[in-house]
Amino acid sequence: MAASSLLRSSPFFSSPQQRNPRTINKSPRFITIKATISSSDKSVDTTPVIKSHRRPADENIRQEAHRRCSTEPNNFSAKYVPFNADPGCTESYSLDEIVYRSRSGGLLDVQHDMEALKEFDGNYWKNLFDGRIGKTNWPYGSGVWSKKEWVLPEIDSDDIVSAFEGNSNMFWAERYGKQHLGMNDLWVKHCGISHTGSFKDLGMTVLVSQVNRLRKMNRPVVGVGCASTGDTSAALSAYCASAGIPSIVFLPANKISMAQLVQPIANGAFVLSLDTDFDGCMQLVREVTSELPIYLANSLNSLRIEGQKTAAIEILQQFDWEVPDWVIVPGGNLGNIYAFYKGFQMCKELGLVDRIPRLVCAQAANANPLYLHYKSGWTDFSPVKAKTTFASAIQIGDPVSIDRAVYALQNSNGIVEEATEEELMDAMAQADSTGMFICPHTGVALTALDKLRNSGVIRPTDRTVVVSTAHGLKFTQSKIDYHSKAIPEMACSLANPPVNVKADFGSVMDVLKKYLLSKESKN
Ligand SMILES: Cc1ncc(COP(=O)(O)O)c(C=O)c1O
Numbered sequence: 001m002a003a004s005s006l007l008r009s010s011p012f013f014s015s016p017q018q019r020n021p022r023t024i025n026k027s028p029r030f031i032t033i034k035a036t037i038s039s040s041d042k043s044v045d046t047t048p049v050i051k052s053h054r055r056p057a058d059e060n061i062r063q064e065a066h067r068r069c070s071t072e073p074n075n076f077s078a079k080y081v082p083f084n085a086d087p088g089c090t091e092s093y094s095l096d097e098i099v100y101r102s103r104s105g106g107l108l109d110v111q112h113d114m115e116a117l118k119e120f121d122g123n124y125w126k127n128l129f130d131g132r133i134g135k136t137n138w139p140y141g142s143g144v145w146s147k148k149e150w151v152l153p154e155i156d157s158d159d160i161v162s163a164f165e166g167n168s169n170m171f172w173a174e175r176y177g178k179q180h181l182g183m184n185d186l187w188v189k190h191c192g193i194s195h196t197g198s199f200k201d202l203g204m205t206v207l208v209s210q211v212n213r214l215r216k217m218n219r220p221v222v223g224v225g226c227a228s229t230g231d232t233s234a235a236l237s238a239y240c241a242s243a244g245i246p247s248i249v250f251l252p253a254n255k256i257s258m259a260q261l262v263q264p265i266a267n268g269a270f271v272l273s274l275d276t277d278f279d280g281c282m283q284l285v286r287e288v289t290s291e292l293p294i295y296l297a298n299s300l301n302s303l304r305i306e307g308q309k310t311a312a313i314e315i316l317q318q319f320d321w322e323v324p325d326w327v328i329v330p331g332g333n334l335g336n337i338y339a340f341y342k343g344f345q346m347c348k349e350l351g352l353v354d355r356i357p358r359l360v361c362a363q364a365a366n367a368n369p370l371y372l373h374y375k376s377g378w379t380d381f382s383p384v385k386a387k388t389t390f391a392s393a394i395q396i397g398d399p400v401s402i403d404r405a406v407y408a409l410q411n412s413n414g415i416v417e418e419a420t421e422e423e424l425m426d427a428m429a430q431a432d433s434t435g436m437f438i439c440p441h442t443g444v445a446l447t448a449l450d451k452l453r454n455s456g457v458i459r460p461t462d463r464t465v466v467v468s469t470a471h472g473l474k475f476t477q478s479k480i481d482y483h484s485k486a487i488p489e490m491a492c493s494l495a496n497p498p499v500n501v502k503a504d505f506g507s508v509m510d511v512l513k514k515y516l517l518s519k520e521s522k523n
């Protein structure tokens with residue numbers, strides 16, 4: 001069938017209200033107070049006006065979605081295949097199988113039935129996705145599930161575990177771009193302004209939803225486990241708690257922030273604090289999940305990538321489907337850089353855009369195995385022993401998704417950059433001083449931008465998106481250390497410590513006059 005006629009006849013093109021006759025002509029049923037002012041006595045009429053919901057009162061949004069879902073035809077499907085396999089490879093697995101690795105021990109990828117998706121043209125998908133933004137329809141109000149057909153097309157909406165994640169803010173970094181880099185089209189995609197404060201929510205809603213489905217199918221999944229530098233464990237424990245599924249998290253002792261540690265504790269996860277680093281935790285969780293009925297939630301599990309890739313689609317959507325020139329992503333275990341590539345590439349293949357942006361992966365110099373690999377001309381990959389970094393969530397020396405990252409960068413004309421501790425902390429402080437409140441990992445990405453601007457690779461007018469991966473509030477200790485100049489061998493040149501002043505008028509006036517004069521001399 002031609003795409004245009006499918007477009008007209010498709011149940012997906014119409015809004016849910018149009019599709020469902022039971023929902024037509026019903027106004028929302030909630031009580032408001034009608035306030036009318038009559039011309040004579042200006043009295044207020046407080047008669048309650050009863051409005052009605054679109055759905056029957058005894059039905060919640062999940063049940064409504066289930067009813068709708070079961071009547072909608074769905075020709076889309078997806079399966080696991082070996083990552084970057086030869087075209088002739090026939091190995092594949094249903095998403096309902098519990099499998100993380102291919103027969104040869106390589107990574108897996110979720111492969112969508114692209115032919116079925118191509119039955120619809122680019123405009124169809126743009127209209128569909130745009131029409132779902134900012135709604136509360138289950139599950140499409142989520143930035144991830146608004147792209148359900150491209151994520152987990154076969155899951156029943158009733159099985160989805162969502163916090164309406166995604167749809168995150170794209171911040172025009174006007175002052176930072178202009179003053180610091182001479183740029184006028186610099187944007188920060190705030191993926192950390194999210195349910196648990198990092199981009200991990202995007203992948204975790206998908207993984208935990210699939211686990212929910214598997215448990216309903218009586219598959220042997222007693223709990224879900226991950227190794228974490230803090231953000232994956234926070235997201236896993238929140239989504240599992242929301243669905244009533246046990247979660248088990250393997251954390252490197254004393255290597256994650258207090259704010260991150262308290263998240264799984266508060267969400268009721270079983271928290272193991274281990275005397276090793278992230279790579280040690282990752283090794284252990286892989287061994288444990290192959291022995292016990294605990295489902296592995298790290299990004300080794302390719303389901304996570306399906307959710308995370310929606311951030312790329314969202315960026316295009318936020319630019320009205322115009323492609324930015326550069327997207328800069330901080331990298332650790334390296335699932336996310338591939339997720340961005342996959343999201344952009346799907347939009348190109350399905351006709352929503354005609355090119356993809358150049359990708360930059362930014363690493364901390366203290367944990368830089370990808371950077372070293374890139375600098376070697378992609379010849380040798382050797383894991384490193386990651387050293388302590390303020391960008392603690394990317395303190396990873398043996399990334400599980402190294403092959404995915406190399407593929408993404410090679411196919412996007414990509415670049416890898418690194419940031420020293422001083423560079424990343426100064427970049428974070430600089431950005432904060434222009435009204436952001438970013439995490440150190442975003443400081444790593446901004447340092448990469450700074451270097452590529454200075455070398456002229458990124459031009460002043462290039463539309464550039466820096467991906468901010470976590471909320472700055474998770475990393476306040478690093479900011480406290482910086483602003484109190486308490487970091488050995490770091491100048492902390494942008495520190496802005498509070499001034500201790502005697503509580504009397506004269507003393508306060510003295511410091512204020514000095515402050516105002518210093519500001520005047522700078523203007
Ligand atoms: C805040 C933050 N930024 C960046 C990353 C890097 O993402 P990835 O491991 O997918 O490379 C992580 C986790 O690793 C993270 O928690």
Ligand SMILES: N[C@@H](CCOP(=O)(O)O)C(=O)O
Nearest residue numbers: 228229230231232298299333
């Ligand atoms: N930064 C991550 C590290 C693990 O990454 P994952 O994407 O493989 O789960 C974290 O927050 O734990």
